Amino acid sequence: MNVLILGGTGMLGPWVVKSLKDKHKILLTDIKEPPNSYDGDFLKLSVDNLDGVIKAAEGMDCIVNLSVLRTDRKLAFDVSTKGNYSMMEAARINNIKRVINTGPHFQLVGQSYEEWDYNLNPDMPAQPGTRLYAISKFLGQEICKRYADQFGIQLITLLYYNMRHHLDLTTPDFEPAELHNDMTPFTTSWIDCGEAVRCAVDVSKERLASNKETFFISPNIPHQKFNSEKTYKVLGWQPRYTLENLWNKKIVSSDGHKEDSY
Ligand SMILES: NC(=O)c1ccc[n+]([C@@H]2O[C@H](COP(=O)([O-])OP(=O)(O)OC[C@H]3O[C@@H](n4cnc5c(N)ncnc54)[C@H](O)[C@@H]3O)[C@@H](O)[C@H]2O)c1
Incomplete structure (x- = not known):
């Protein structure tokens, strides 16, 4: 399949490329250049550039959206609303039947669900x-969703919680440690997060109950x-790393040395 990736040079992008590249032809796009190690097709493109996204989507079978901007009000809406509008218009105009959107779990199960402790589901x-x-x-x-309904586009949404490298599960230096104290049990390794996108690209239409299916990747x-x-x-997604050490609040260092975190 020809797959267009939007916002693909962030943290998740390289893991998605790694999972898809042997089986699919990728056009990677982002406002940020990819690392030197990337040797595939790349186009500098902002997701809110409607004409640019429509053009980039020509000849594609699937669009994967990894773009996000979390903190600036105007840019956040430009990326997530205007960007998604561009993506869906591009799918409609180019007759692309599958779009994979990504986001955080709390865009669905947000503040008012936080106290729930059982069976939050997509x-x-x-x-x-x-x-x-x-x-x-x-x-x-x-x-x-509106585009999916009106134009018969298959929308698969993957909602993530907290991504970490399976060999380094400690809180990154740039984030306050307490931010992750209660997030760690809901962690998914980067490699498994990338693999979930491959599952969504490959899953047959017959396995999907409707044209709008959402999945928790955890x-x-x-x-x-x-x-x-x-x-x-x-999706047939099988995480390789279940990160049990995090449920037990243990930290495993990259050399495999285990120690209690408290
Ligand atoms: N990292 C996590 O722990 C985490 C957790 C939950 C959900 N997610 C979701 O996973 C997806 C990927 O997140 P990530 O961690 O790779 O984020 P990231 O911030 O590392 O990457 C986002 C990418 O979007 C790009 N971008 C920003 N503005 C753009 C624009 N106008 N046009 C095109 N690209 C633009 C950035 O340059 C960046 O490369 C997002 O949907 C995010 O909500 C991530």
């Missing part, structure tokens, strides 16, 4: 709350706060 009514990141992503998703954990059953069953 088919619940969305309650993103009012955080800029959540609400701009939620609104972008609504645009995608390994199943014992107390099932986030229910990822549908992801396992329908």
Whole structure:
């Protein structure tokens, strides 16, 4: 398949490229250049550039959207709403039948669900709350849904929680440690996050219950706060790293040395 990736040179992008590149032909796009190690096709492109996205999507079979801007109000909406509008217009005009959108879990199960401790699932009514990141992503998703309904486009949405390298699960230096104290159990390794996109590109239409399917990308954990059953069953996604050490609040260093985090 020919796959157009939008916002593909961020943190998740390289892992998506790694998962897709042997089987699919990729056109990677972003406002930021890819690393020197990337030797595939690249186009500098902003997702809110409607004409540019339509042109880049010519001849594509699938569009994957990894773009996000989390903090600046205007840019957040430009990327998530105008950007998703460009993506869906490009799909409509180029007759592309599959679009894969990504975002954080809280664009669906946001603030008002935070106290829930069991069976949050991707088919619940969305309650993103009012955080800029959540609400701009939620609104972008609504645009995608309207296009999916009106133009028969298959929309697959992958919602992630917290991504980390399976060999380095510590909080990055640039983030306050306490930010991740309670997030760590819902962590997915980068490699598995990339692989989820490949599953969404490859899954046959017959396996999908509707033209708008949303999946949590998170390994199943014992107390099932986030229910990822549908992801396992329908997408056939099998995480390689279940990160049990995080559920136990242990840290494993890159040389495999284990120590208690508290
Ligand atoms: N990293 C995480 O832990 C995490 C957790 C939950 C969800 N997600 C979701 O995963 C997806 C990928 O996130 P990420 O971690 O790679 O984010 P990132 O911030 O590392 O990358 C986002 C990319 O979008 C690009 N971008 C910004 N503005 C753009 C524009 N106008 N046009 C084109 N590209 C633009 C950036 O240059 C960047 O390369 C997003 O949908 C995000 O919401 C990530």
